[in-house]
Amino acid sequence: MLLRPALETIGQGEPIGVRATHPSVEHDLRAWCRVMGHRWLGLSPSGAYLFEKGPHAELGGADWGVRIPPRKDGDLETRDWMLGRVADIPATADTTAGFAPRGAVIEPGVPPFHFTINERDAVWAAEVADLYEQATASQWDASKDIPWSALTPLPDAIERAICQLMTFLAENEYSALYVPAKFVPQINPRFAEVVMFLSTQMMDEARHIEAFTKRALANGGGLQYSALSTQLSLKSLFDQHDFTTASFLLSVMGEGTFLDLLKFIEAHAPDPATAEICRRARIDESRHVRFGIAHVKWYLTAAQENAEKLMAAVRQRAEYMRSVTEVSPRIVEALALLAAGALEADRLPAGFEKVRVLLHEMNDHRVKRLVACGFSGEQAAEMSQMHTPNFM
């Protein structure tokens, strides 16, 4: 143990001298050298025992003396750890580094871990450490942070509309939980910040599933109907096997569209609990959207022809979804009813008009997000039109 630090600082074949007072050190050290594969040289004229570091011995080169500079507020943020070897984010990650933290010195002989996502461009986003930081700071508790006690009985039609929307939202959030979950074990741990961010995304989605389901059950209604068109849409998302494509379709296209949807429900919510759930969920979703945009931007910057790959994925999904030409009637009607405020014939047209405006805004915002990713205006417009009527 005492020798280890010295061995770590020298190279293979270099000599090391040991001075010791223990009477049997000559015999013990010699035996240890043989077992460890060092070459025993014996007693030097100066009275030190000498040996030569063997080829399979201690590793060298671990960082030492790294000190993250303190922030004014005393915090230590995740992006601050980009120091020393930790800052080296490889373009292609070593598949034999296993679970060693990025920056650690790894003993040889690690069994292959079969991570399949080993290219930085396939997962990375410039702001990922910041987004992770924001995510951890923004966690909330769906049991305590929602004004559940403010719920009071609502007209059946309105409660039914809310319950239908909550069913729809929860169903979509299952896919938003499962899609990143499917990729996490494939991502090489060298890209830890991405894995950590996706973990917060999964936690967010779990909480949204919790909150939406609770709301459906909290006020005399219950979970309502799951539409075939929703399942088709989510299946086509879950079946994506490329991380960037999945992240693009889920976060940029789907969750991006959900921002407008959640804002709409929040604005027309008949009770404070629904409004608060939608407000909080929207803040979380906006982080996922930002990660999606940042990653796609990185991906498109790496190679401009990547834009065509993503466009092809959008076309392919639209082809799979061709039997579904419009938003599920149950969802449109529930949204229109909320916007109308009551199931009354003279108020409903205004509600439907608001939904029409919402769909128009969704398209406009999708185009803007696609342009922010780095697509041309033309590409953005084409892809936005092809997006699933299911929103997600």
Place this chain on the structure above:
Amino acid sequence: MASNGLIRVGAVAYDPRVVPIWEGMRDYFREAGVPIDYVLYSNYDALVDALINRGVDIGWNTNLAYLKVMKRTGDHARVLAMRDVDANFTTVFVARTDTGVKSLTDVKGKRLALGSADSGQAAILPVHFLQLAGVDPDRDCTVLRFNLDVGKHGDTGTSELEALRALRDNEADVTALADATWIRETTEGRVDTRQIQAFWTSPEYCHCNFTVLPDFPQAKGEEWTRALLGMTYDNPRWRPLMDQEGLKAWIQPTLEGYRVLSEAVAHQRLDEKW
């Protein structure tokens, strides 16, 4: 060769972990394009008989087993390879510090614990090194022999651990054991090094090797050795196997290091019944 054309390698199952080691070796050789099968025996005499009687083609022998094969082949058996640690094995003499023993000659008059009678490192060679230093254990010492796992040539190390225990319990003053056993016991904290200390390290000698009969085809032997030497410690597939066998590299054999055991065996007349 076996009827299926595979080279049969014989070894002694001194411990249950020998089975996974040889399963791994069989996988390795299959992938290296020189497929083998393995046959395990319960003791080295059975392995030596099997090699002589062509029950196996290659024997993974201890130094003592190798000398037996040499005697029975008129010194014509060949060695294909050995572990890196087989080329420079040593025996360490250790003593209770309260005995004041500092050299081999000091062992005279002391209680000497020895391992299994058929262990090169813990019995045959220690007696020889003492005799070379002018100490005849049978005449000059009180000898305690721990004949455990006889037939396994000291591979299990149990007799060495018993001898160390005898020193700790003040039943003996001095013992001799494989350097690897000694360093493992001390670094893992099972020896109080204020109570028991090493005082002499033997010259290097050879330990195990892969032995073949004189007529084993030369080209086949070279091909097999080349395949074996291709197993590297940096390959994660085989590293655990090499760790279990206690080596970092397979090497071409050196035979000079068998002379001292050969002399010890002759001097102690152990080969008269071979």
